[in-house]
Amino acid sequence: MPELPEVETIVRGLRRSVVGKTIAAAEVRLARMAVAPSGVEFARALAGSRIVATRRRGKYAVVELDSGRSLVVSLRMTGRLVVTPRGGPDYPRSHVVLRFADGARLHFADVRTFGRMRLVEAGEAWDRDLGVEPLTRGFTPEAFIGMLAGRTGSIKAFLLDQRRIAGIGNIYASEALWEARIRPDRPAGKLTRAAACRLHDAIVNVLRRAITKRGTSVDDYVDAEGLKGGFQNDLRVYGRHGELCSRCRTSRIVRTVVAQRGTWWCRRCQR
DNA sequence: CTGAGATCCTGGGGGC
DNA sequence: TGCCCCCAGGATCTCA
Structure with missing residues (x-):
């Protein structure tokens, strides 16, 4: 995707x-x-x-x-x-x-x-419903924390909502939550300040690293030249249910459904 | 407003 | 092994 x-x-x-x-x-x-x-x-x-x-x-x-x-x-x-x-x-x-x-x-x-x-048309506000670009200056930790306030839905659903942050899909939502050590089903508004800051950094970092590797090819994705990306080799949780978590090396990655989407995470690392 | 469900479509994976 | 069935998945729309 x-x-x-x-x-x-x-x-x-x-x-x-x-x-x-x-x-x-x-x-x-x-x-x-x-x-x-x-x-x-x-x-x-x-x-x-x-x-x-x-x-x-x-x-x-x-x-x-x-x-x-x-x-x-x-x-x-x-x-x-x-x-x-x-x-x-x-x-x-x-x-x-x-x-x-x-x-x-x-x-x-x-x-x-x-x-x-x-x-x-020129000047048409076709993207008026899209949220902040996560790789721009506007996406600060403080802005992110402000967006989370009062949200009762899961943090996973929040990350997938293009009206809040534009560009995150199922792969990078799972990867960022693993990196930030946050349970995907935690209510978005209940994240601690520290957790929200970790997640903010994780989002930015995982997206940047994935761009460096020219994206993730898990199924169909190819670039404009028809070439596959390389980040599928760097995925830590997405699609890896049953494998040992590469961080704790104790717990196995599980697949659950959160926000009607397949969600991969480590029960030990992500709280 | 917010969240949930239906919709579109097909390859591939799971089940038997 | 082979075949058939089912379903994931992003955005958008409808409904509660």
Whole structure:
């Protein structure tokens, strides 16, 4: 599942490979893919535009066009944005294709077709419901503590809520909670100050380390070049139920369900 | 406001 | 071993 580090890696790859290119044609091959505006209008609006920048907001990839509009891409679970060279083979399950004037192509491929593409106008507040970016100055320990106050839901659910902090998904929520030694089902508002500070640091650290390793490939994720990430080798709990905890080396990692999501943690280390 | 459940879709894992 | 069934999972919408 592409989360913040994976989308950041994709966006950096796109920055190198497609910024400056002009879209000759856009093709929506699978009609039921959620593309806005729909159908012919989407293709017509993109044709002739030049890509001027790519960036990330939460788990969204943003492709900025010279028209001032932006193409906002949500990859959900299995979405991919992969660039193929002129004359190269087609890409599997490529449901939306941007063909550039130089022959290269940007593929929006998605096995489960949950991904979405949306063309937004200049200045449109498409991200108004997204919370703070965890890797910016605005995400301070004090800000985090303030956000937690009074929240009765689990800290795991809080971390997954994109309206609070944008970009954390199931993998990095589990990893950050392990690093901070906090039970995933603890009520968010009940964390001690010290625990909240540990979690704040853990979130920032795990996301940064994952970006350094170009993201986590546990199932479908690949970057814009079609390459897997490397952070799956650094995961301490996610998907590792039954294995000994690498910190206490006493307790085995368990899998429970918290906030309707599979959650991996160490009963001994995380309180 | 807040939390829970349904929804979408398919590969792959678990169960028999 | 092989086959079939079931279900995870992010965001969004509806409902209590």
